[in-house]
Amino acid sequence: MKQNCWTVREGGSFLISPDPISDLRVVDSGLADNTVHEIEEIANKLPALIREGKTRDVLLDIKQHDLSILSQDFDGRMLERAFQIYAHFANAYVWCENDNPTDHIPASVAVPLVYLCGLVGRPPILSYASTCLANYKRIDPEGDIVVDNITTIQKMIDIPDEIWFHKIHMEIENHAGRAINACIEATAMIANNDAIATEKALLKVPPVFESLSATFRRMFENCSPDTYYHTLRPYLFGFTDIVYQGVDAYGDKPMTFSGQSGAQSTVIPAFKAFLGIEHEKGGLTKHLEIMKGGMPIAHRELLSDIDTGLIRQFVMKQQSGALTDAYNASLESLLNFRTLHLKMASAYIAKKVENPIGTGGTDFMLWLTKLRDETAAQYI
Template sequence: MVYSMQTGWQVTTESGFLITPDPLTDLGMIDSGLDEEITETLESIAEDLPDLIISGYLHDVLDNLPAFDLSPVLGRDDRILERLHLLYTYFVNAYVHMGETTAHNIPAGIAIPTVWLSEQVNRPPMLSYADMVLNNWRRIQTDGDLSLENLDLLQTFTHHYDEQWFFLVHVAIEAQAGILLIALKEAHQAVEDDDVQQVLSCLRDIRQGLVEITKTFHRMPEHCDPDVYYQMVRQPLFGLNDVIFEGVERYQGQAQSFMGGSGAQSTIIPAVLAGLGVHHQASELTHYLSAIRSYMPKQHQDFVNCLTKDILRDYCKQHLHLQDAYNHCLRQVMTFRRAHFYYAKTYIFEKSTTPVGTGGTDFMHFLNILIQETQAHLL
């Protein structure tokens, strides 16, 4: 039976799309229903993951892992399923991408539990943004805020601080986006209530939120070096191409492919575009962006779907004194996307002779078109 997630992925002002309450940092901190031996085995492999990769013992250890029955966790705190999904999908991507050569078979001991977990959380059986960002952090001061200074990453593939920083910048951006996401929802409500002042106030919050996340994005180079990112951080994030999940009945021995983890799986920009009524022409990138919606937690997909009517944009068209505020939001989306374009260029494009993103697209051309099309929506 598929256990549907009731809590965990609701959107809040403080933490945006990040999981709430804060992620489990260790399965041992809660009564998970699993034998201690199982939880200790999984947590200790996860803790040693960077060393297992460096030493070359990774495959030996994962090849010998039994296919644990995880069903006792059903009906308990949803974060147990999420913690398990995080651990197993890190094992999957490490197994495929961090061995001596790229693997095309995943042993049953990780394949069977990972596919089962993926059915429970409704996401693919490999590492995606929800695992590596939304559920992968802790507060250093437990009663402190979610600023970069107070965040620590739970799971990594390497010992490079650059890897931690790369993901922590994403975590901080997700938390900061909370205010603008709630403002998007409230703006739509205010349009329905025909409350012009409230619409104006929401547009200001949306713009300010976009300013804040762009500022945080610009902190990326403080501790994440483009060369380290290009050579070390992104390697395990690539997709799975024609991989056999051994022992998984539903795949009947057929090789499976899944797209790689990327910031494109963040729901922030899709929510902003939907809320502001920005539509893009069909292209290779937009096709890919639609396909990866299913990699986002279901509640986040629903959040975007609730915003898809163009009522806010239409309302601003009708009210002249809202147009400036609406345009300020769009300009700030463009500023964010230009910053993003710059980082895609310096962290990937300039490092490669055949650049494709972890999502697999010829991204530079398409990212630029998205900026131009955002501009075309100015009122």
């Protein structure tokens, strides 16, 4: 499968790379002109359609485009742009009347979406890869991928809070891989039985996490918890018992898929695996496994290639104070990030509602707290 665009590069970015394709009309996609024109045009005016209450009528009315020319041999970024468009259409169709979701997605959206989901290898619904990882656009093409030099390609409602929310995640994803690289380096040093070099590699982790947390704290600058909770979040929810009309593979069977969630980011799962942090098996860990289905395939492969526990066992065996301190400092980075994340989840969701359930569909305060506490219990 040609998904090189999702390979985590040496610089350590989990974002799609090279930069995503933001408009299928300006590349040679192989699709018919009328197809790319119609879908790009509607994708661009999606926020206006939502505002004007026309989303369902317009999406019902579009042609059921034949995308069968697209295959896994195409540039993965092109497939991602097409998938991003249709996934936004699907979530917009179902959730544009937040308190009156539909029980179906019309064939005009469902059939191309399900075809594309086979190509990108993720469920036929909006996921983190489409809202964040493949959704950034540099303002200055030569400049860095930092919040002040990026915007989003696809907007659902087009308000500053929405764009800022995704941009904060993008900056985090762009820098987080440096911590993963440090773990890869530590793993290589273990192969040489070199405790000092392993320690040095692990000491690279805390500064990376400090910068990730600094970015995360900037969420408040331009994304208000109220606006996020009431205006953006409803479009990110999952689907329960939705019929994908016209999709032979599903028949008329109503389908259920989890919604967009940061739990589909590979950063924390990868880091946690490198450190060998274990969590008690149960509903929570089952949910995290399901969330992996929303990750790009190359990210899932990266996760399954990690030799979980190798670093931790090496540190325990060496019984070196300095190495243990370096490991514990890395663990503390994860702990601090999870503590901050818990506070953010509380500010942006839990405080708004009596009985909070995450977009992924979980009683998240309970289990985010458990994940944090279990992390804290695993210092060496």
